[in-house]
Amino acid sequence: DPGKTTPDQPVPEIPGYRPEVPSVTPTDPGKDTPVKYVPIENAKYTLTERFVDEEGNEISPSVVKGTDYEEGSEYDVTGDAKVIDGYYLKETSNTTGKFGKGDMTATFTYAKLGKIIPVDPEGNPIPDAPTPQYPNDPTDPGKTTPDQPVPEIPGYRPEVPSVTPTDPGKDTPVKYVPIENAKYTLTERFVDEDGNEISPSVIKGTDYEEGSEYDVTGDAKVIDGYYLKETSNTTGKFGKGDMTATFTYAKLGKIIPVDPEGNPIPDAPTPQYPNDPTDPGKTTPDQPVPEIPGYRPEVPSVTPTDPGEDTPVKYIPVTPEKHVQTAKIVYVDTKTGTTIESDSVTGNVGDKIDYSTTSRITELTKKGYILIEDGFTNAGTPVYNDNGEEQVFVVKLGHGTEPVGPNNPHEPGTPINPDDPNGPKWPAKDDYTKQYTSTVHFVDSNGNKLRDDDIQTSTWTRTLIVDKVTGEVLNPSEPWKSDIDDYATVKVPVIEGYYADRATVPGETAQQRDLETTVTYNKIGKIVPVDPNGNPIPNVPTPQYRNDPNDPTKVIVTDTPDIPGMIPETRSVTPGKPGVDTPVVYHKVETPEQKPEQPAQPEVTPVVNGPVQTPAPKAETPATELPQTGDKQGNALAAVGASIVAGMLGLIGFTKKKKDEKDF
Template sequence: MPVDPEGNPIPDAPNPQYPNDPTDPTKGGTTPVPEIPGYRPEVPSVTPDKPGEDTPVKYVPVTPEKHVQTAKIVYVDTKTGTTIESDSVTGNVGDKIDYSTTSRITELIKKGYVLIEDGFTNAGTPVYNDNGEEQVFVVKLGHGTEPVGPNNPHEPGTPINPDDPNGPKWPAKDDYMKQYTSTVHFVDGNGNKLRDDDIQTSTWTRTLIVDKVTGEVLNPSEPWKSDIDDYATVKVPVIEGYYADRATVPGETAQQRDLETTVTYNKIGKIVPVDPNGNPIPNVPTPQYRNDPNDPTKVIVTDTPDIPGMIPETRSVTPGEPGVDTPVVYHKVETPEQKPEQPAQPEVTPVVNDPVQTPATELPQTGDKQGNALAAIGASIVAGMLGLMGFTKKKKDEKDF
């Protein structure tokens, strides 16, 4: 009969009978004690002295050995399918697994990862099992991404993840921003620069998506976009003394390459005074044509120069070709032949005699002086003429009437 150390029967324990002694019917045979989980018997068997009486067998409780189990926590990169890191912990079967994923996840996030699933924490309060197999908990992490571009600038070459200075770096600026130019040069016929270039710029940009774990650009074929569709038309400037080969340079469509156009200027022609035989007259002015202030390819009417003692056949020139000289014929001014001067005659002062004072004579009938008579005659003549004129006018008026 199994009993505890205090002699109390162990509940539900088996109580096997003694077997018969095959050689002596008055005796019981040796009997093995039963196995009772959690107990250890003090004797392995019993040979009863009195086959009709029970034999108590003392059992001592046994503290079972605890089995040690291992648990593994694996951090997996879901993009590559590889293990980033793993931790192993051990403990007795049935004990709580004393572990936290917080610190590992925090460190991996600093390197650009993002948490997808925490298989250990999601298990609640996991304990070591007793199935004899290693327990595995999976923590899944993906790759974080970040845009970089004109609206999301980052200093090239600096760490993508500030807390991971040895990690991947931001790409070069020209991976997402480039500039191209359209340049117009202004030169003479020998290629010498006459004025500063006209330079226009187009800026091309795009937004890239960068893998924060590896630094890889995930959209390397992202199309570029320009800030302008076309370059502006350039109005060719007027340069004094030169004419250009074009008046404007049309604006081209913006492209991902530098564009160049050259405007060539040539010397403006001049007026060349010549004699009637077509020979240039030496040591006289040869003025250039005047520039058209509104058109760099043209010249305007230009006055011919004054040459003392000569007169041009035309007072101005309207050039047909701005770069071709125009000969202008000049003629000498003919001086009229002068007659020889007559010797000067001495000035003669006329001698005027004093008039003889003649005494006035009286008319015989009136006794008036002769002068008064003449005055009266003159007055009569004037009156007669006036009367005649009045009569004539009257006749004319009557006729008209």
């Protein structure tokens, strides 16, 4: 508006002085506005956070971060950026620095999030198609979320089901392909003169065909504060595509109280015309003008000739009779809508209200509140009025917030606000930091512990936002994050005399619970010396297999034990199953009186787990007659005995040779 200036203009900072108001709203754009400043000694300065769009317009209430900073104090509020619906954080200024002589303002500048733009195969925007704005990333004010679904458009099929914007501020065109024999939708939109929707759209129907005609002109509805100015496309015939009938509304005019010179009366009410409940394009006649203390209107009511134009009403000043009036200053919690506390003061009508909100606001900020709007101070120089009613000034306060987490630790149970020891306390540490373990047990087949557990720990953390007034956690569903993604794989150790049921325990994904895995060990098998009939030889060694030093699930080649006066059929065993005993046949060694000619040495077969393997018998050697006795039978037995002894001796030599070669 070329005839106006903007409201809420911040006052300049002057080192060594404090302004009585933080901003002004000029009532006359051509007149200067005096602002009173108070000198301050050993000043305490205020740090304010502003949240604005690219034109500098405030899009979220400013936050007073603190009011007791001294010259030279350092600050850093970079992390205080917040998520603002429809906008993303584009840049910051003055969010870190050092105080000089004066208050500081940190500015967070936001830009509007982009949109999904449906286009036809030639790249042209599809008329009346929805263009949804990207949603905010709830965890990062500078981002939008990935995999955003594209809108449905009757009669068209999108080439992709979703998009992931690369730049949160840029629109993303999505190509749609027409579908033959389509059914089309008729939508009614209710918008202001800038095209902004002021009432939810209505889908009139979804099964119109090409050539279908459509009496929606009469569907205009009464919208509070607006009147129907014009319509477009409210009657017609369908082509190839959806149709949108648009009802455009303009704001209803107001009654503007003016003084005898035609100037608007400062702070006077300017009531908007009421809607005509039976006609969305009209207002009602004979509207009463507002009452203004100290003034008398020239007319008691007005009948607007144009529902969109303001009607000035002239008021004549009157001199009120002096009397005592009461003013009430109410401090309101905007989060709960309740009154925190209030003060009442009295004085003569027309006199300045002698009151300051500073001490009350200071007390409340010590309890975690933040100032949103000081309705008393912002009133300039308020005076007692003469309407006989109690004057009420509202000071609006919100709830301050502060993070608590691994990067923002606070002692649990201590006051959130140091100057309010009986106020809310910081939450327990395990609300934002927890530890879980992954434990591997090493036991025998009976569950007895064989060695110390292998224990790994994952630490899970999150950052909570705490309401400084109530102590309430505002984001109790905040997700947890672990310091590790996966536990490390555990290499199962070798335990002498046992074999394990696995060689490693793979590291599992870290979870918000304790994990347990049990590695079971069993006794390693033995070499069992047996006689040629397969019976265990009593009172002889039965050594266990040797552990494989590189694999806890396996055993390696193990030598058979020495037994005096006996010889094994094999000098070593290669177990196939580490827990199964291996019988090894032993033969007695006999010393004959005469050693016959040694027969050929028997063939040696290695022994593994399973039945004892013995060499095939050789052809029977003819009996040799012993000259001393002439007993052929004895000679034959002696010859057989000598043959066995010679064979065993040859077997010893053969096995030893093989062993030596193996060892070499």
